[in-house]
Amino acid sequence: MDDLLEKLVSGDRRALSRAITLIESTRPDHRKRAIELLARLPDRQALRIGLSGTPGVGKSTFIEAFGGMLTQGGMKVAVLAVDPSSARSGGSILGDKTRMETLARNPDAFIRPSPSRTELGGVARRTREAIRLCEAAGYDVVLIETVGVGQSETLVSEMTDLFVLLLAPAGGDELQGVKRGIMEMADLILVNKADGDLLATARRTVADYAGALRLLRKRPQDPEGFPKALPVSAASGDGLQRAWEEMSALAEWRRQQGHFDANRAAQARHWFMAELRAGLLARLDRPDAKAQLQQLGDAVASGDLPPGVAAARMLEQLTGLPE
Amino acid sequence: MDDLLEKLVSGDRRALSRAITLIESTRPDHRKRAIELLARLPDRQALRIGLSGTPGVGKSTFIEAFGGMLTQGGMKVAVLAVDPSSARSGGSILGDKTRMETLARNPDAFIRPSPSRTELGGVARRTREAIRLCEAAGYDVVLIETVGVGQSETLVSEMTDLFVLLLAPAGGDELQGVKRGIMEMADLILVNKADGDLLATARRTVADYAGALRLLRKRPQDPEGFPKALPVSAASGDGLQRAWEEMSALAEWRRQQGHFDANRAAQARHWFMAELRAGLLARLDRPDAKAQLQQLGDAVASGDLPPGVAAARMLEQLTGLPE
Numbered sequence: 001m002d003d004l005l006e007k008l009v010s011g012d013r014r015a016l017s018r019a020i021t022l023i024e025s026t027r028p029d030h031r032k033r034a035i036e037l038l039a040r041l042p043d044r045q046a047l048r049i050g051l052s053g054t055p056g057v058g059k060s061t062f063i064e065a066f067g068g069m070l071t072q073g074g075m076k077v078a079v080l081a082v083d084p085s086s087a088r089s090g091g092s093i094l095g096d097k098t099r100m101e102t103l104a105r106n107p108d109a110f111i112r113p114s115p116s117r118t119e120l121g122g123v124a125r126r127t128r129e130a131i132r133l134c135e136a137a138g139y140d141v142v143l144i145e146t147v148g149v150g151q152s153e154t155l156v157s158e159m160t161d162l163f164v165l166l167l168a169p170a171g172g173d174e175l176q177g178v179k180r181g182i183m184e185m186a187d188l189i190l191v192n193k194a195d196g197d198l199l200a201t202a203r204r205t206v207a208d209y210a211g212a213l214r215l216l217r218k219r220p221q222d223p224e225g226f227p228k229a230l231p232v233s234a235a236s237g238d239g240l241q242r243a244w245e246e247m248s249a250l251a252e253w254r255r256q257q258g259h260f261d262a263n264r265a266a267q268a269r270h271w272f273m274a275e276l277r278a279g280l281l282a283r284l285d286r287p288d289a290k291a292q293l294q295q296l297g298d299a300v301a302s303g304d305l306p307p308g309v310a311a312a313r314m315l316e317q318l319t320g321l322p323e
Numbered sequence: 324m325d326d327l328l329e330k331l332v333s334g335d336r337r338a339l340s341r342a343i344t345l346i347e348s349t350r351p352d353h354r355k356r357a358i359e360l361l362a363r364l365p366d367r368q369a370l371r372i373g374l375s376g377t378p379g380v381g382k383s384t385f386i387e388a389f390g391g392m393l394t395q396g397g398m399k400v401a402v403l404a405v406d407p408s409s410a411r412s413g414g415s416i417l418g419d420k421t422r423m424e425t426l427a428r429n430p431d432a433f434i435r436p437s438p439s440r441t442e443l444g445g446v447a448r449r450t451r452e453a454i455r456l457c458e459a460a461g462y463d464v465v466l467i468e469t470v471g472v473g474q475s476e477t478l479v480s481e482m483t484d485l486f487v488l489l490l491a492p493a494g495g496d497e498l499q500g501v502k503r504g505i506m507e508m509a510d511l512i513l514v515n516k517a518d519g520d521l522l523a524t525a526r527r528t529v530a531d532y533a534g535a536l537r538l539l540r541k542r543p544q545d546p547e548g549f550p551k552a553l554p555v556s557a558a559s560g561d562g563l564q565r566a567w568e569e570m571s572a573l574a575e576w577r578r579q580q581g582h583f584d585a586n587r588a589a590q591a592r593h594w595f596m597a598e599l600r601a602g603l604l605a606r607l608d609r610p611d612a613k614a615q616l617q618q619l620g621d622a623v624a625s626g627d628l629p630p631g632v633a634a635a636r637m638l639e640q641l642t643g644l645p646e
Contacts, residue, residue, distance in 0.1 A: 128630070284599065
């Protein structure tokens with residue numbers, strides 16, 4: 001454990017991988033070690049950026065180009081994925097690193113696919129803890145990538161400092177395709193593929209989204225002009241530097257205004273309570289509870305015991321306390 | 324306790340009232356006695372009928388007339404209310420018995436208003452347990468009345484044998500006002516006020532709803548012709564006997580086909596698990612947990628402890644077991 005922690009803190013990528021594997025494990029002895037490790041991590045902070053975009057928008061290319069630019073600027077970049085569909089399919093985004101070949105070979109970058117066969121609650125815990133591990137390992141920026149389907153965006157926005165929405169150039173009608181809820185989470189909308197034949201369309205799309213963003217209610221954590229829409233081209237690199245400058249400026253403003261720390265504190269409280277509730281309910285899945293649960297459930301179904309009486313008995317057994 | 328149980332079983336209405344007050348109490352010593360009482364109730368069965376309808380549809384008048392008819396037929400009728408709004412207002416339906424003066428004076432009827440200042444989960448438990456008490460007290464029919472807002476209908480349909488929707492005569496356009504989800508719960512739709520000037524409109528409305536019901540997917544627990552729409556007049560009494568015959572026939576068919584018992588068994592299992600989950604989460608609200616919860620929450624918010632670590636510590640304290 002001391003060895004793993006030491007190597008992790010020194011920035012060893014293999015140690016980081018091993019540590020993430022440890023926190024992903026559901027084995028009780030692994031979980032115990034994971035808890036120990038997490039409790040001993042040094043207090044380093046990265047900028048946590050959520051990045052969402054529907055398939056086909058060029059997300060991999062964007063991350064390659066954006067991440068590459070940041071590492072050239074002397075930063076270390078980690079990329080984590082939250083993919084709710086991978087619980088079924090075994091990983092549909094970042095299933096391998098071939099999507100981002102250049103970044104995967106970059107010594108200042110770290111890419112980790114979404115864990116498969118895990119329900120959304122498990123993915124949430126794993127991702128939050130993996131972010132902490134990346135921070136402890138000295139990464140400056142942690143990008144949390146997700147696919148634009150709603151539920152995972154909410155999850156990711158609840159564990160990040162900034163939320164970026166990557167969209168494709170499109171006609172006005174297609175604007176409707178972005179759910180209002182996701183729009184409301186965005187700090188920055190980037191319209192990708194602003195190059196070549198699509199440049200004019202991309203600029204119009206930026207203007208359309210900028211107009212739509214102005215219609216949203218002003219949030220206290222936004223300085224003048226935010227949320228903002230900008231054109232970028234992952235292919236040519238145009239606009240990436242500007243996008244980064246906007247993200248940095250927004251984060252800096254939020255730090256100065258106290259929003260940054262307040263947001264992290266609120267997020268931490270939220271996840272503490274969520275884990276606590278999930279952990280309590282998970283007691284029902286323990287092998288020692290199952291037999292009793294089955295027996296009481298059968299007695300309830302046959303009418304021998306009222307549900308409330310059976311629940312009281314089970315609760316007393318689970319917690320050693322009367323209701 | 325023995326005295327209360329004995330009087331309750333003998334059909335004493337005051338004992339029934341006292342027993343319901345006992346199961347409504349959240350005081351730990353009351354709860355303990357309630358659990359004892361529930362565990363000792365004799366196994367009697369009433370027909371549990373959920374009745375929903377928006378305000379103005381004539382629900383009180385219907386219950387007066389329908390309940391009165393059943394008692395004239397030699398049956399004992401209990402009326403319970405589930406009113407989610409009463410959690411705020413202190414009781415908006417059945418807040419007193421003046422709405423159903425005749426039935427309230429009827430020795431073969433028992434009317435109990437919705438408990439006030441209780442959240443929906445508490446109302447659910449109280450209502451289910453009150454149904455059991457009414458059954459033990461020898462009532463043949465238990466009507467569970469609720470107001471048509473969706474969430475409480477689901478709740479009531481999950482604790483009844485039949486679900487009846489009471490509607491007003493209305494033009495075709497207003498058909499849309501009934502949420503599809505509520506429509507799908509109904510075994511019987513009764514269009515009230517089918518008398519005088521409204522008779523023709525009521526008949527048209529019945530035909531409209533009958534058409535709408537035919538479009539719903541067939542459920543295994545329905546015999547041919549169900550769910551069904553019928554006209555009734557609570558004011559004149561027309562159609563009430565027919566409505567009761569349809570309810571009885573449906574219940575009888577379900578008994579013969581095994582759906583009746585299977586439904587009750589599934590409901591009991593559902594409530595057992597729901598109570599168990601609610602009971603586990605309620606541990607977090609206990610006074611002895613609050614201080615620890617506050618302290619760990621603060622440590623998490625300040626970044627001194629990761630949420631997962633704090634949750635693990637709290638869980639160990641709550642249940643005496645490591646995660």
